[in-house]
Amino acid sequence: MTLCVISMRMQSEVTGQGEPLVLVPGGLTGWLSWEPHAERLSATRKVARVQLLNVQYGLENRPLPADYSVKTESQALATTLDELKLETPPDLVAWSFGAAVTLDYALDHSEHVRSLTLIEPPAFWVLRAQGPLDAEARETTSMLQTLHGDISETQLEQFLLAVGFVPAGKAAHGLPQWPLFVRHRQSLRNSAAVVQHEDNPARLRAFRRPTLLVKGTGSAKFLHHIIDALATQFPNAQVTEMPAGHAPQIVSMDRFLAELASFQAAAGN
Numbered sequence: 001m002t003l004c005v006i007s008m009r010m011q012s013e014v015t016g017q018g019e020p021l022v023l024v025p026g027g028l029t030g031w032l033s034w035e036p037h038a039e040r041l042s043a044t045r046k047v048a049r050v051q052l053l054n055v056q057y058g059l060e061n062r063p064l065p066a067d068y069s070v071k072t073e074s075q076a077l078a079t080t081l082d083e084l085k086l087e088t089p090p091d092l093v094a095w096s097f098g099a100a101v102t103l104d105y106a107l108d109h110s111e112h113v114r115s116l117t118l119i120e121p122p123a124f125w126v127l128r129a130q131g132p133l134d135a136e137a138r139e140t141t142s143m144l145q146t147l148h149g150d151i152s153e154t155q156l157e158q159f160l161l162a163v164g165f166v167p168a169g170k171a172a173h174g175l176p177q178w179p180l181f182v183r184h185r186q187s188l189r190n191s192a193a194v195v196q197h198e199d200n201p202a203r204l205r206a207f208r209r210p211t212l213l214v215k216g217t218g219s220a221k222f223l224h225h226i227i228d229a230l231a232t233q234f235p236n237a238q239v240t241e242m243p244a245g246h247a248p249q250i251v252s253m254d255r256f257l258a259e260l261a262s263f264q265a266a267a268g269n
């Protein structure tokens with residue numbers, strides 16, 4: 001196992017041997033979310049987990065750089081993967097904000113990607129390219145742009161409700177993960193960058209690597225709309241849906257890993 005922490009590069013951890021696979025986490029709890037997956041996948045693969053800068057900075061209670069953006073994270077991912085010197089182009093698997101970052105990286109570096117798996121990326125630019133946002137998406141983007149400075153527990157709860165982490169009829173502070181979410185709440189300082197990011201849909205149409213798009217049943221509608229929009233633009237994409245909410249790869253881990261293995265096996269043919 002190797003561990004690397006360098007300024008403006010992502011923390012990274014590599015385990016296992018075999019064909020390379022990179023796990024990019026969500027923007028709240030970061031690489032902790034991929035620990036159980038990495039343990040299983042590293043039995044047959046070389047697995048690299050990376051930590052998003054916004055999560056690292058949040059845990060260290062440091063402000064993000066003044067010019068912080070999705071591209072900041074994407075470029076840090078590129079630098080980190082270059083330094084890991086993976087033998088062949090990896091399969092990229094990414095969740096939530098990490099999926100938005102990884103999408104940008106993949107569009108910039110398609111030659112360094114074997115396959116791409118995106119789990120509910122908040123790529124609002126994809127929806128804006130189709131026309132005005134609907135009421136739910138407008139409300140969510142307005143809320144996300146208020147998340148800066150010292151993130152309160154109230155703001156954390158608003159975020160969890162907006163993205164579909166909280167089952168219907170439940171309170172966010174009653175979730176088993178609530179204490180973990182509270183410890184990571186300063187990670188949400190990245191939220192304005194999520195909303196402000198723009199790109200060109202023509203880049204989606206030019207990306208021909210096999211792509212798996214994952215929805216979570218019961219998640220936010222705008223996230224499903226983004227998946228649907230991406231599916232119409234990528235030339236080589238398939239969509240799958242599984243329980244539950246915004247964390248299907250965690251709640252439905254066995255099914256997710258089985259579908260991921262089948263997709264990646266086909267991508268190698």
